[in-house]
Amino acid sequence: MTDARKRKKLLIVERKLAHNRGHHHTQISALSMLLPDHETNFVAGEFYDGFLGAAVGKLNARSVKLAKLRSRLRYGNMFQRLGAIFSALKSAHTVKLPLSAFGTQLAEICRNLQLGARDLVIVPTAELDSLESAVELTAILADKAPRICLRFLNSELGDRNERMRSKRLRMILGKLPPNIFLFTETEELATYFRRNFGMPVEGGFYLSCSISVPTVSTAEIDRGDGFRVGVFGEPRPEKGSKRLTGIISALADLAETESALPIDFVIQGSAADFRDGGVYAALQEFLKGERNVFVSPQDNRISPEDFEQLFHSVDAVLLPYEPAIYSLQGSGVVQDAVAAHKPAIHTRGMSMMAFLSHGNGVPATTDQEFAEAILRVAADPLSFQEGTARAAGYFQNALAANPLLRVLQTLPCDRQQDS
Structure with a gap:
């Protein structure tokens, strides 16, 4: 057997991978670095533009849609089942729908790559569609099925219907094959799944995002006489985008009564977001910079290199996230802030x-509390240096202790290995 055949293989499945922005592409490089002894290939979404090189396959949206119809037909109420039958006949001219969104397609890709029981498939942004597809793939390939690791990032699992989501999940967990391993990013989400569904899931599956963990602090970068607060990513309600006006207005009022440095909010968004009718339209009064608090709009469609440079240019990161979503779900911006040695002003809970x-975060709840927290950090940013360094060290240790590595230490059992 040649050395090339002895080398284990890794197939990364990222259906949401399309363009060179966001966090989906960073997961490919992070997993490749985590598993340098594996030969890496990846499967992307239907509209992947090729920026990372050739994908070994693309998952089309139609198969996902048909699989969702099957779920409605199997687990829905009478109204949902009738709707699914009508949609299936209209879309596919049949009610014989696929068992999963892309299990058959992944099985064919695994065969083409000659993946076996010693090899690995990882879905870093997994949902119920992914889990059902992993089960179907295993049924098709049987003893030749690779080990499959799925990382869940939120509690909805791609299905907003709570009743149907629970039925789908409990059905899968009742017959989960031994080659499928379940993980979450946050420990909070793992606890939720274990408590509510008895799911055999492990938390702490973190991957570095846009900012690599640095060896030295970036706190000494000269950014002028002002203090820069970063608000990163697409403006979305769950990220507190609509709260920014209240927070910045409260801060502007406070800054008038205190001898504060000029505070510049670096906010990502499209041009339309800052115009009339946009989510940030009310911030127009702060664009001129006539007050001690002002806003600097930044494009939200920038290259990863430009994003990293922009991130390092700020002194602190603002995270007014909604706890209804983010009490379980993780955030790549949190990881980027920790990796870049930035203090974070974040929602309590x-x-x-x-x-x-670690002394790197300041919690707040109301707009007034956020404003006071920002002023506190701006008044003495150096007091957070030790805390941000401790947090970055914690992150490095968390990456090194990725629970995925324990899966690799155990050879497949009760299944034939590749010859």
Whole structure:
């Protein structure tokens, strides 16, 4: 057997991978670095533009849609089942729908790559569709099925219907094959799944995002006489985008009564977001910079290199996230803030507190509390240096202790290995 055949193989499945922005592409490089002894290939979404090189396959949206119809037909109420039958006849001219969204397609890709029981498939942004597909793939390939690791990032699992989601999940967990391993990013989400569904899931599957963990602090970068607060990513309600006006207005009022440095909010968004009718339209009064608090709009469609440079240019990161979503779900911006040695002003009660409790995070709830927290950090940013360094060290240790590595230490059992 040649050395090339002895080398284990890794197939990364990322259906949401399309363009060179966001966090989906960073997961490919992070997993490749985590498993340097594996030959890496990846499967992307239907509209992947090729920026990372050739994908070994693309998952089309139609198969996902048909699989969702099957779920409605199997687990829905009478109204949902009738709707699914009508949609299936209209879309596919049949009610014989696929068992999963892409299990058959992945099985064919695994065969083409000659993946076996010693090899690995990882879905870093997994949902119920992914889990059902992993089960079908295993049924098709049987003893030749690779080990499959799925990382769940939120509690909805791609199905907003709570009743149907629970039925789908409980059905799968009742017959989960031994080659499928379940993980979450945050410990909070793992606890939720174990408590509510008895799911055999392990938390702590973190991957570095846009900012690599540095060896030295970036706190000494000269950014002028002002203090820069970063608000990163697409403006979305769950990220507190609509709260920014209230927070910045409260801060502007406070800054008038205190001798504060000029505070510049670096906010990502499209041009339309800052115009009339946009989510940030009310911030127009702060664009001129006539007050001690002002806003600097930044494009949200920038390259990863430009994003990293922009991130390092700020002194602190603002995270007014909604705890209804982010008490379980993690945030790549939290990881980027920790990796870049930035203090974070964050919503009280959000997840990933293991990253924010080293003297690098300041919790807040009301707009006034956020404003006071920003002023506190701006008044003495150097007092957070030790805390941000401790948090970055914690992150490095968390990456090194990725629970995925324990899966690799155990050879497949009760299944034939590749010859």
